[in-house]
Amino acid sequence: MQEQNIEQQGTMQQPPSIVSTKDQMYLTDMLSWNLLAMKKAHFFAGQCQNQEIKNQLEQVGQMHNRHYQKILNHLQMHQQPSAGTQLQ
Numbered sequence: 001m002q003e004q005n006i007e008q009q010g011t012m013q014q015p016p017s018i019v020s021t022k023d024q025m026y027l028t029d030m031l032s033w034n035l036l037a038m039k040k041a042h043f044f045a046g047q048c049q050n051q052e053i054k055n056q057l058e059q060v061g062q063m064h065n066r067h068y069q070k071i072l073n074h075l076q077m078h079q080q081p082s083a084g085t086q087l088q
Contacts, residue, residue, distance in 0.1 A: 015074070031071055038064035 019027070041061035048054040 019075075027071060027075060031068060034064045034068040034071070037061075038068065 016023075038061045041057045041064065045054045045057035045061065048057060
């Protein structure tokens with residue numbers, strides 16, 4: 001029971017206003033992972049003969065594209081115009 005309370009307390013309801021260097025590196029990795037997954041899904045969809053599987057792969061690629069765009073939009077929204085991303 002006590003472990004559940006600790007886990008619930010650790011969940012952030014909103015992202016922090018300051019992005020640490022470590023967080024920025026992780027966000028960059030997340031962008032790279034989503035971009036690569038999107039490219040791979042698109043490539044394999046092009047190689048696929050089965051239309052049902054091809055459609056599923058295209059949906060997977062679109063999902064990763066949406067994730068990529070969400071992360072990128074979030075970073076751009078919180079970027080300081082003069083100083084760039086704030087680091088701790």
